[in-house]
Amino acid sequence: MDALINKRIKQVLKGDKDAFAEIVDLYQHRLFQVCFRMLGNRHEAEDIAQEAFVRAFINIHTYDQKRKFSTWLYRIATNLCIDRIRKKKPDFYLDAEVKGTEGLDMYSQIAAADELPEEEIMKLELQDRIQYEISRLPDKYRSAIVLKYMEELSLQEISEILELPLGTVKTRIHRGREFLRKQLSRQPNFL
Amino acid sequence: MNACPERIVHLMHEYLDGEISREHELELKSHLQSCVDCQAHMHELSDVVAFVKGAAHVEAPTNFSQNVMARLPKEKSHAGVSRWLRRHPILTAAALFFLFMSSALFSNFHEEQQFSFTKQENVLVEGETVIIPEGQVVKGDLVVRNGDVRIDGELDGNLTVINGSKYMASTAVITGKTEEINEVFDWLWFHIKDGAKEVVSFFDKEETK
Incomplete structure (x- = not known):
């Protein structure tokens, strides 16, 4: 797989644009899934995932072939998603820390979806409910949880994608799990 | 549950990782056996993991690939060149080197438009023509630049004429080589031969020492 990818990348570097189509085919579902889970909306997810591939194509000469291609691609996509999330609601004191969250500022809070009334939540189908709960996570925890449980990546890989120390990734996943636990325990019939 | 140390919750997460x-x-298990609250906490966390893992795989829309390919920037005509330069740094350096070298040589060629010649005894100059008069013997090499040379007498050495012509009378004798140079190449x-000769003569001198 990696050998094939590196071969295609060399072709792209030589100017063979069509070789890039194969790269897109191989990674499109994984990249789209991350974007969808991060953004919670298919239309935006498609836009951002496409943009991620375009950026990868333009900057392909900066990719270090000794490293894993998927890590590099995931990094481009998660960065674009986080940028998109932060642009959504600009009018807060974004740097102000939120009480009791240790290092979480408004940047991470505004990402969270608007809360639905309890009876609405009850009506959600399981898959919609999962997406709703994920979208309620602050984006710092969300990226780590999505990469860990939906993309099923190792902690080491997540740390490389997010460019964070391994310890920080673990902390974010732990807090993400606790956050979800508190949310879900409010509707006891689910757990 | 609040009575239980933070450490237990930390162990739960270690376990889940x-x-x-x-x-x-072992420490976690023995604690869970004796603490109902922590048991519940552990259960809830496990359920969270199961819940999140229950998310269905999401597939990209059908025309995703084609749409990406359509969005790729059109290659500009010079992009091929810049990519080539990026991929062949040594050739690029060599090409630049030759460019500068040749431009230096060309500019020298045009700067040296003035009439000049090697100073030798017994040589006459009329306008831009160097003359070795009849019956005279010039010893040594003669180089004439941007002018003509007329030889009626004898030249005991090499003759080089750059951007000019040589006229030889029937009495003329040249013992060395004669060269006429008119084109840039x-x-x-x-120049190259001259440089090589200098290098060779340098080594000859070294040897004779």
């Missing part, structure tokens, strides 16, 4: 040591696992070749 699959990175718990044997000792820590001849001139370049002359």
Whole structure:
């Protein structure tokens, strides 16, 4: 797989644009899934995932072939998603820390979806409910949880994608799990 | 549950990360057996993991690939060149080197438009013509630049004429080599040969020492 990818990348570097189509085919579902889970909306997810591939194509000469291609691609996509999330609601004191969250500022809070009334939540189908709960996570925890449980990546890989120390990734996943636990325990019939 | 140390919750997460040591696992298990609240906490966390893992795989829309390919920037005509330069740094350096070298040579060629010649005894100059008069013997090499040369007498050495012509009378004698250089490339070749000769003579001198 990696050998094939590196071969295609060399072709792209030589100017063979069509070789890039194969790269897109191989990674499109994984990249789209991350974007969808991060953004919670298919239309935006498609836009951002496409943009991620375009950026990868333009900057392909900066990719270090000794490293894993998927890590590099995931990094481009998660960065674009986080940028998109932060642009959504600009009018807060974004740097102000939120009480009791240790290092979480408004940047991470505004990402969270608007809360639905309890009876609405009850009506959600399981898959919609999962997406709703994920979208309620602050984006710092969300990226780590999505990469860990939906993309099923190792902690080491997540740390490389997010460019964070391994310890920080673990902390974010732990807090993400606790956050979800508190949310879900409010509707006891689910757990 | 609040009475239980934070450490237990930390162990739960270690366990969920699959990175718990044997000792820590035993510590966690023995605690859970005696503490109902922590048991509940552990259950809830496991359920969270199961819940999140229950998310269905999401597939990209059908025309995703084609749409990406359509969005790729059109290659500009010079992009091929810049990519080539990026991929062949040594050739690029060599090409630049030759560019500068040749431009230096060409500009020299045009700067040296003035009439000049090697100072030798017994040589006459009329306008831009160097004359070795009849019956005279010039010893040594003669180089004439941007002018003509007329030989009626004898030249005991090499004659080089750059951007000019030589006229030889029937009485003329040249013991060395004669060269006429009129084109840029001849001139370049002359420079190269000259340089090589100098190098050779340098080594000869070294040897005679």
